[in-house]
Every structure is written in C-alpha cells, then in structure tokens.
Amino acid sequence: MAVFTAYTNDQIINFLKEKAPHADIHIDDKIAAEHTANGKAEDSIEGKILAYVAAGDKEDIRGVLQTAQKFHLPIIPQTADTSTVIGADGIDGGIILSLIKLNHIKEINKDDSIAVIEPGVINQDLDKAARKQGMFYAPDPASKPISSLGGNISTNAGGLSGVRYGATKDSVLGLKVMLTNGKEIKLGTRTYKQAYGYDLTQLMIGSEGTLGIVTEITVKLFPIPLGKTITGIAFFDDMAKLADGVKAIRNSGLYPSMLEALDGKTVKALDRYEETNYAQSDKSSLLIFSIDSASELKLKLSKRF
Ligand SMILES: Cc1cc2nc3c(=O)[nH]c(=O)nc-3n(C[C@H](O)[C@H](O)[C@H](O)COP(=O)(O)OP(=O)(O)OC[C@H]3O[C@@H](n4cnc5c(N)ncnc54)[C@H](O)[C@@H]3O)c2cc1C
Structure with missing residues (x-):
C-alpha cells in the first residue's frame, strides 16, 4: 500500500535552506515573477515557482537536487536566463536552480x-x-x-x-x-x-x-590570428546568386571567419529600423563577411555573380 505524506511549503523551504546553506533563496512573488517567463510574469504559461535558488557552491546545487528528489519537485536549471524558447522559465511549483553566481x-x-x-x-x-x-x-x-x-x-x-x-x-x-x-x-x-x-x-x-x-x-x-581582420559587405541580385558567392568563397581556401546572409526583405526592415539605405531592390541580398588574418592577402574579385 502506497503511503503519501503531505508537506507544507514552509517545511520544504526549511529543508532547502538547511541543505543549501550558501544559496540565495527567494520565495517572494517579485523574484519569482522576474525569473519566470523571462521576467514577464504576465506571459507565464506555466504558473508560479516555489522558489528561486541562486547556488553559491556545489553543496548548494546538491542540496537543491536532494530537496527536489525528497519532495518530488521539478527543477529548472537557469544561468543568465536569456533563452528565447522558455527553456529556462519556471514551472508551477518548481525550483529554479540558478548557476549565475558560479562565475569564476x-x-x-x-x-x-x-x-x-x-x-x-x-x-x-x-x-x-x-x-x-x-x-x-x-x-x-x-x-x-x-x-x-x-x-x-x-x-x-x-x-x-x-x-x-x-x-x-x-x-x-x-x-x-x-x-x-x-x-x-x-x-x-x-x-x-x-x-x-x-x-x-x-x-x-x-x-x-x-x-x-x-x-x-x-x-x-x-x-588570435596574425594580421588584420577584414570585414565587409557584398550585394547580390538575389539569394540564389548570393548562395553561389558563398560557395565560391568557401571553396576558395580563404576560410572566412564570419558569413551572414540577409535577404531583400530583411535588408529593407533593417533600413527602416536603422534609417540606412542599403536595400537596392526587393530582391537584392546582402552578405556580411569577415576574414581574419587577411592583411597579407591581395583579394581579387575575379568573378562576378
Ligand atoms: C538578444 C539575444 C540574442 C541571442 N542570440 C543567439 C544566437 O545568436 N545564437 C544562439 O544560439 N542563441 C541566441 N540567443 C539565445 C540564448 O542567448 C542562448 O540560448 C544562450 O545560450 C542561453 O544562455 P543563458 O546563460 O542565458 O542560459 P539560460 O537562458 O539561463 O538557460 C538556457 C537553457 O539551458 C539550461 N541551462 C542553463 N544553465 C545550465 C546549467 N548550468 N546546467 C544545465 N542546464 C542549464 C536551462 O535550463 C535552459 O534550458 C539569444 C538570446 C538573446 C536574448
């Protein structure tokens, strides 16, 4: 026969404090809201956490894990909480275990x-x-x-x-x-x-x-690579031509250290936001590139796309 024991939140928090003696333990609504749904409590889809615990050392981490096991609670690890896919958000009755103080x-x-x-x-x-x-x-x-x-x-x-x-x-x-x-x-x-x-x-x-x-x-x-890093932008008539350009660069033996492709719509949106004038047409695409250790290279544009 299964035996169930009910615990109050106070009993759980007291156990947690004992097991994680160097941690910052917060149970107030404000902190809970800040660390649930990326600080936007109103966006929370899961509910309210029991506690936010910022571990001070490994003993604290172990203590949080023991508490979760003893009381059957979910744990959500969290560090800087910049996740854009709610992976670090709290869930109802859970404990957020923050590692942010372990920063050596x-x-x-x-x-x-x-x-x-x-x-x-x-x-x-x-x-x-x-x-x-x-x-x-x-x-x-x-x-x-x-x-x-x-x-x-x-x-x-x-x-x-x-x-x-x-x-x-x-x-x-x-x-x-x-x-x-x-x-x-x-x-x-x-x-x-x-x-x-x-x-x-x-x-x-x-x-x-x-x-x-x-x-x-x-x-x-x-x-750090020798020489100077070259960063630049290149325009193409459309994304297909940009892709041809990327293939050529990647096969050239230059080893670019950065490539970022922006299609025409994105360039236009960027122009609106930054008040710039890069968009040349609806289709024209933009490639941002960087080549480190490039100072000794004489870059020749031998092919047009
Ligand atoms: C402005 C902005 C730009 C971004 N740009 C990029 C980008 O270019 N590329 C990209 O990949 N992402 C990007 N992200 C998303 C986010 O920054 C990354 O996912 C980042 O790696 C999360 O790091 P964090 O320390 O904030 O982790 P958190 O948000 O705290 O956690 C992220 C996930 O990791 C888990 N976790 C955290 N710490 C631990 C741990 N110690 N042990 C076990 N699990 C842990 C959490 O449970 C959660 O699932 C961006 C986010 C923002 C806000």
Missing part, C-alpha cells in the same frame, strides 16, 4: 590552449580574459555579452563565426555534470584528441538541463 574563470592555459570555467561565466568575459593572453574563445551567439557558458552549452549556442569555428559543441572538450542523485561526473578530457568510449560530453550539449547540471566546463581557445 578557474584556468586559462595558453600552453594547452584551453580554459576551465564555472557555468556562470559570461561568454564575452571569457573571451576578453583569453584575449589578454593572445587567445580567444570562438563561439559568438548574438547574446555573447549577456549569456553564460552554462547556458551556451545547454543550448549549443552559435553565432556568425560558426562558418569557421562551429557552434559551442565544437569548442567543448570536457564537462563536470551533477546528476539528480547529487553525484558529480566528469565527462571528456583536457586534450584535443579523445578517441575512446561514448561521447557523453556531446550528449550533454544542447540537452537544456534535462540530463543534469553543468558545474564545470573545459573549452578550447584559439590563438
């Missing part, structure tokens, strides 16, 4: 071309710290100044440099992940070559917090 860059190792960081480190902060040592962190979602590495990994974020450097998954070498039972596992390694066993690191990437809590991340860094 533990190591930047130029010899090994890697960095080891906590999940709350903001993408741009890691990149800036690496650049001080002549390296850079490549993945560049448009949210680079505001989103975290923990969130980038859990969504496999990617941006304009993806054409050369790939998305987040292409820069992650290893992870530490805390499972729902509070056990922390180590996936991957610090080396660029890893050729044995199942690739559980890649399984975690893009899993949006459904498999565990990312607690530590080892990423690749690249040396």
Whole structure:
C-alpha cells in the first residue's frame, strides 16, 4: 500500500535552506515573477515557482537536487536566463536552480590552449580574459555579452563565426555534470584528441538541463590570428546568386571567419529600423563577411555573380 505524506511549503523551504546553506533563496512573488517567463510574469504559461535558488557552491546545487528528489519537485536549471524558447522559465511549483553566481574563470592555459570555467561565466568575459593572453574563445551567439557558458552549452549556442569555428559543441572538450542523485561526473578530457568510449560530453550539449547540471566546463581557445581582420559587405541580385558567392568563397581556401546572409526583405526592415539605405531592390541580398588574418592577402574579385 502506497503511503503519501503531505508537506507544507514552509517545511520544504526549511529543508532547502538547511541543505543549501550558501544559496540565495527567494520565495517572494517579485523574484519569482522576474525569473519566470523571462521576467514577464504576465506571459507565464506555466504558473508560479516555489522558489528561486541562486547556488553559491556545489553543496548548494546538491542540496537543491536532494530537496527536489525528497519532495518530488521539478527543477529548472537557469544561468543568465536569456533563452528565447522558455527553456529556462519556471514551472508551477518548481525550483529554479540558478548557476549565475558560479562565475569564476578557474584556468586559462595558453600552453594547452584551453580554459576551465564555472557555468556562470559570461561568454564575452571569457573571451576578453583569453584575449589578454593572445587567445580567444570562438563561439559568438548574438547574446555573447549577456549569456553564460552554462547556458551556451545547454543550448549549443552559435553565432556568425560558426562558418569557421562551429557552434559551442565544437569548442567543448570536457564537462563536470551533477546528476539528480547529487553525484558529480566528469565527462571528456583536457586534450584535443579523445578517441575512446561514448561521447557523453556531446550528449550533454544542447540537452537544456534535462540530463543534469553543468558545474564545470573545459573549452578550447584559439590563438588570435596574425594580421588584420577584414570585414565587409557584398550585394547580390538575389539569394540564389548570393548562395553561389558563398560557395565560391568557401571553396576558395580563404576560410572566412564570419558569413551572414540577409535577404531583400530583411535588408529593407533593417533600413527602416536603422534609417540606412542599403536595400537596392526587393530582391537584392546582402552578405556580411569577415576574414581574419587577411592583411597579407591581395583579394581579387575575379568573378562576378
Ligand atoms: C538578444 C539575444 C540574442 C541571442 N542570440 C543567439 C544566437 O545568436 N545564437 C544562439 O544560439 N542563441 C541566441 N540567443 C539565445 C540564448 O542567448 C542562448 O540560448 C544562450 O545560450 C542561453 O544562455 P543563458 O546563460 O542565458 O542560459 P539560460 O537562458 O539561463 O538557460 C538556457 C537553457 O539551458 C539550461 N541551462 C542553463 N544553465 C545550465 C546549467 N548550468 N546546467 C544545465 N542546464 C542549464 C536551462 O535550463 C535552459 O534550458 C539569444 C538570446 C538573446 C536574448
């Protein structure tokens, strides 16, 4: 015969406070609203969370997981909360577990071309710290100044440099992940070559917090390319011709570090918003490109599209 025990919210919160002694624990409506549905409580489709918990250390993370297990509560990991697909939003009666305070860059190792960081480190902060040592962190979602590495990994974020450097998954070498039972596992390694066993690191990437809590991340860094970066725009009659141009650039051996295609409607919308005058016709398309280490190259336009 199943035996059910009912607990009050106060009993749950008291247990949580005991198990997560260094965390900021908020149960007030204002904080709950701010961290539910990207800060727009009126847009919430799921309801009100029980608590928002910003962990101060791993003991706190474990404590939140234990609380959730004991009282059968859903947990929603969250870091910088910039997700545009409600992945980090609270759900009714759940606990938002925020990793935003775990924001230390533990190591930047130029010899090994890697960095080891906590999940709350903001993408741009890691990149800036690496650049001080002549390296850079490549993945560049448009949210680079505001989103975290923990969130980038859990969504496999990617941006304009993806054409050369790939998305987040292409820069992650290893992870530490805390499972729902509070056990922390180590996936991957610090080396660029890893050729044995199942690739559980890649399984975690893009899993949006459904498999565990990312607690530590080892990423690749690249040396800043020699020479000067060239960034420019090119116009094409339509998207088909632009695509031909992109194919030619990609096969040329130039290795562009950024390509972004905008169709005619998007260019017009941009013109309206920015009060610019780029749109040449309804169809005309625009390619933004960047080539790093290009100063020694003499770029010749040998073909017209
Ligand atoms: C202006 C703007 C521009 C954007 N541009 C891009 C873009 O160019 N490319 C792109 O890919 N995305 C983009 N995004 C979406 C968003 O920034 C990314 O998805 C980003 O990776 C989320 O990071 P975050 O730290 O905000 O994560 P959150 O929003 O806090 O969380 C995102 C997801 O990851 C999970 N999660 C967070 N932290 C952890 C953790 N430590 N362990 C386990 N799971 C975790 C959450 O549960 C949620 O499912 C943009 C968003 C905005 C607002």
